[in-house]
Amino acid sequence: MRGGQGAAEARVLQFTNCRILWARAGVCGDLWVRGGRILDPEKLFFEERRVADERRDCGGRILAPGFIDVQINGGFGVDFSQATEDVGSGVALVARRILSHGVTSFCPTLVTSPPEVYHKVVPQIPVKSGGPHGAGVLGLHLEGPFISREKRGAHPEAHLRSFEANAFQDLLATYGPLDNVRIVTLAPELGHSHEVIRELTTRGICVSLGHSVADLRAAEDAVWSGATFITHLFNAMLPFHHRDPGIVGLLTSDRLPAGRCIFYGMIADGTHTNPAALRIAHRAHPQGLVLVTDAIPALGLGNGRHTLGQQEVEVDGLTAYVAGERPDPLGPRSQPAACPLCSQGTKTLSGSIAPMDVCVRHFLQATGCSVESALEAASLHPAQLLGLEKSKGTLDFGADADFVVLDDSLHVQATYISGELVWQAEAARQ
Amino acid sequence: MKLIILDHYSQASEWAAKYIRNRIIQFNPGPEKYFTLGLPTGSTPLGCYKKLIEYYKNGDLSFKYVKTFNMDEYVGLPRDHPESYHSFMWNNFFKHIDIHPENTYILDGNAADLQAECDAFEEKIKAAGGIELFVGGIGPDGHIAFNEPGSSLVSRTRVKTLAMDTILANARFFDGELTKVPTMALTVGVGTVMDAREVMILITGAHKAFALYKAIEEGVNHMWTVSAFQQHPRTVFVCDEDATLELKVKTVKYFKAPPQVNRKGCIYSTNFGM
Numbered sequence: 001m002r003g004g005q006g007a008a009e010a011r012v013l014q015f016t017n018c019r020i021l022w023a024r025a026g027v028c029g030d031l032w033v034r035g036g037r038i039l040d041p042e043k044l045f046f047e048e049r050r051v052a053d054e055r056r057d058c059g060g061r062i063l064a065p066g067f068i069d070v071q072i073n074g075g076f077g078v079d080f081s082q083a084t085e086d087v088g089s090g091v092a093l094v095a096r097r098i099l100s101h102g103v104t105s106f107c108p109t110l111v112t113s114p115p116e117v118y119h120k121v122v123p124q125i126p127v128k129s130g131g132p133h134g135a136g137v138l139g140l141h142l143e144g145p146f147i148s149r150e151k152r153g154a155h156p157e158a159h160l161r162s163f164e165a166n167a168f169q170d171l172l173a174t175y176g177p178l179d180n181v182r183i184v185t186l187a188p189e190l191g192h193s194h195e196v197i198r199e200l201t202t203r204g205i206c207v208s209l210g211h212s213v214a215d216l217r218a219a220e221d222a223v224w225s226g227a228t229f230i231t232h233l234f235n236a237m238l239p240f241h242h243r244d245p246g247i248v249g250l251l252t253s254d255r256l257p258a259g260r261c262i263f264y265g266m267i268a269d270g271t272h273t274n275p276a277a278l279r280i281a282h283r284a285h286p287q288g289l290v291l292v293t294d295a296i297p298a299l300g301l302g303n304g305r306h307t308l309g310q311q312e313v314e315v316d317g318l319t320a321y322v323a324g325e326r327p328d329p330l331g332p333r334s335q336p337a338a339c340p341l342c343s344q345g346t347k348t349l350s351g352s353i354a355p356m357d358v359c360v361r362h363f364l365q366a367t368g369c370s371v372e373s374a375l376e377a378a379s380l381h382p383a384q385l386l387g388l389e390k391s392k393g394t395l396d397f398g399a400d401a402d403f404v405v406l407d408d409s410l411h412v413q414a415t416y417i418s419g420e421l422v423w424q425a426e427a428a429r430q
Numbered sequence: 431m432k433l434i435i436l437d438h439y440s441q442a443s444e445w446a447a448k449y450i451r452n453r454i455i456q457f458n459p460g461p462e463k464y465f466t467l468g469l470p471t472g473s474t475p476l477g478c479y480k481k482l483i484e485y486y487k488n489g490d491l492s493f494k495y496v497k498t499f500n501m502d503e504y505v506g507l508p509r510d511h512p513e514s515y516h517s518f519m520w521n522n523f524f525k526h527i528d529i530h531p532e533n534t535y536i537l538d539g540n541a542a543d544l545q546a547e548c549d550a551f552e553e554k555i556k557a558a559g560g561i562e563l564f565v566g567g568i569g570p571d572g573h574i575a576f577n578e579p580g581s582s583l584v585s586r587t588r589v590k591t592l593a594m595d596t597i598l599a600n601a602r603f604f605d606g607e608l609t610k611v612p613t614m615a616l617t618v619g620v621g622t623v624m625d626a627r628e629v630m631i632l633i634t635g636a637h638k639a640f641a642l643y644k645a646i647e648e649g650v651n652h653m654w655t656v657s658a659f660q661q662h663p664r665t666v667f668v669c670d671e672d673a674t675l676e677l678k679v680k681t682v683k684y685f686k687a688p689p690q691v692n693r694k695g696c697i698y699s700t701n702f703g704m
Contacts, residue, residue, distance in 0.1 A: 029525060042520045046509060049531040 010035040013419055014052035018063040021372045031063055033401040036418030040397040058405055065379035065393050066104025066402035067356045071141055071265055071292035073109045075299035080108045081309035083117045087124035095134025099423035101355035102412040104402035105136040107182050111309040112144030112155035119176045126180050130417040139182025146186040147211035151236045154322050154350035156310040167192035168199045181205055185231040187212035188222035201226030209247055211236040216249040223256050230264035233281055234273055251285040263385040265292040268363035269354030271319050275366035282367045291359050291378040296320055296351035313350045322348040361410050431665040433685040439634045442670045443477025446632055451491050453563055459495035466497045468564030471518045474632050483526040493529040497558050500536040501575035504612035513603045537616040548587040548616055564626035568633050571595040572641040572654030576617035579653040585619030620658045628664040636672040643676035
């Protein structure tokens with residue numbers, strides 16, 4: 001692994017001529033790496049009296065922490081919610097392909113599935129460090145089945161569940177052992193949810209509120225029990241109402257535990273959230289915004305029909321919706337509130353196919369925020385959500401050297417994990 | 431001595447940096463012959479350091495065969511404290527140039543035996559063949575390095591207690607809190623700097639004007655330790671207009687006179703052909 005005995009003897013890499021947009025402690029100027037970690041060059045200079053063994057010129061490009069995707073259901077034809085014989089290869093394929101999107105760590109996400117699927121799949125996706133083989137797996141995100149029927153979205157109704165009297169035991173019976181699980185999305189209005197939230201939290205599992213009809217009070221209570229995340233804000237929850245803001249109201253609630261930051265996922269693909277809504281959320285609570293892709297198996301493939309767990313999905317351009325719903329023959333004009341994003345007549349979006357770097361660029365353009373903020377939303381904030389900010393999502397000294405090299409328009413030019421080049425754009429290869 | 435008067439801080443910084451650059455280039459250092467440079471800290475030399483970094487980045491100057499000896503360091507301040515002189519040198523100079531860490535020497539204010547550390551520093555200077563050019567600044571109380579008023583003019587590297595004037599002047603680097611400012615420092619002695627083959631003192635700003643007056647128009651006096659350099663064979667004072675405010679008009683006119691009047695055989699005229 002990284003660090004350890006041989007670290008002091010390991011080669012020192014100095015990345016020069018780069019712009020580090022990271023207004024925090026640690027790096028200012030060149031990025032130094034040794035033994036897979038970011039190194040403090042001043043310490044190296046005065047204590048070890050050493051210079052770099054190798055210098056790499058970044059061509060004046062931007063250097064940022066690697067992106068972290070905490071909600072991704074599959075991609076490139078791989079569906080994490082399918083109980084195939086070789087789940088590992090599917091995860092490995094996605095892990096390798098998302099390197100080109102600048103993602104260095106991710107949480108493979110399983111949508112609502114029958115228990116057999118969880119029992120078969122979950123043990124096959126262990127936490128794993130990233131490297132040339134692909135982005136690191138931080139743990140699984142189990143989205144459902146303990147969610148609201150009304151707000152199930154594209155999740156199959158037949159497999160939804162609620163907690164019985166032995167709430168946490170029900171959860172264990174459904175999912176199996178939780179060793180590989182990092183995040184669980186559930187609806188807090190379900191009975192016995194609070195004991196489940198507390199139990200999951202004490203086990204270090206992040207509880208996220210989503211696919212729910214909870215009002216603000218219920219959501220606040222869930223946060224007091226331990227919930228720290230909101231799954232794809234605005235989508236699959238009650239809309240904001242000025243007398244009961246619902247889950248959305250958590251962004252500005254004054255009834256949360258002191259010092260606790262509530263994080264919220266945002267799918268900034270240009271489809272799931274109107275840019276004005278994105279801006280409202282960002283302006284209300286910029287520190288909690290976490291960019292997620294919610295990518296489905298169709299990511300990286302063309303238009304057409306694909307699966308998502310037990311559901312069929314139709315992809316058209318950058319939009320994915322539940323297949324089989326008859327499109328409105330009269331087209332958008334017959335829609336009372338013309339939603340430009342659902343021109344096919346169905347309102348049930350079904351995940352997204354926008355890669356993470358596309359989401360970052362769209363987020364930057366839609367909110368007009370600083371480049372630093374956009375990059376933090378895809379790196380630092382998800383790391384903070386998972387309590388990993390000392391080693392991931394940051395360019396602080398001692399952190400894992402997972403970073404991306406970006407051009408001025410935030411297109412990924414190169415991806416590094418543990419200081420090793422794991423992906424490079426064609427143009428940059430010359 | 432030579433007194434070089436430039437209009438503004440930026441020009442004074444540039445003149446000083448060019449002087450250092452040219453001296454190094456003319457010396458033609460190599461693996462058997464290092465150029466030994468004494469260096470200061472503080473706000474005065476910042477402009478000069480920026481220019482030197484620029485010359486390195488342009489390819490006009492390399493510090494590969496340069497050895498640097500800093501004048502001083504606080505006692506008891508952690509090396510990685512943002513206000514330590516180690517941090518200052520790293521952030522403002524070393525990290526931007528091609529100097530090898532083994533060729534940099536800064537006193538260790540956290541050494542177990544402070545006087546032994548000071549003695550060892552003197553030995554290191556001797557081992558390096560003495561200082562070719564010592565660059566320094568001046569405190570508002572006329573001190574060179576931390577040789578506070580009352581310091582022996584033949585002193586060597588040692589521990590010094592800082593004067594109130596110095597602590598007050600440094601408080602701005604410690605959030606204005608006097609209690610946070612270190613009260614002791616390790617410093618090269620007046621004698622140590624006098625041993626250098628050449629000395630260049632940078633003095634800019636009106637708040638240094640009185641000290642400059644005391645240093646060059648009054649006598650040699652241990653209350654204004656920079657005055658010791660009146661007895662050094664090769665000293666250059668580089669200042670801006672504001673720093674000359676307390677000098678006699680006659681002094682300023684003399685040193686600002688055109689080259690043919692007083693620059694006999696000297697290649698350091700005000701426009702120095704650069």
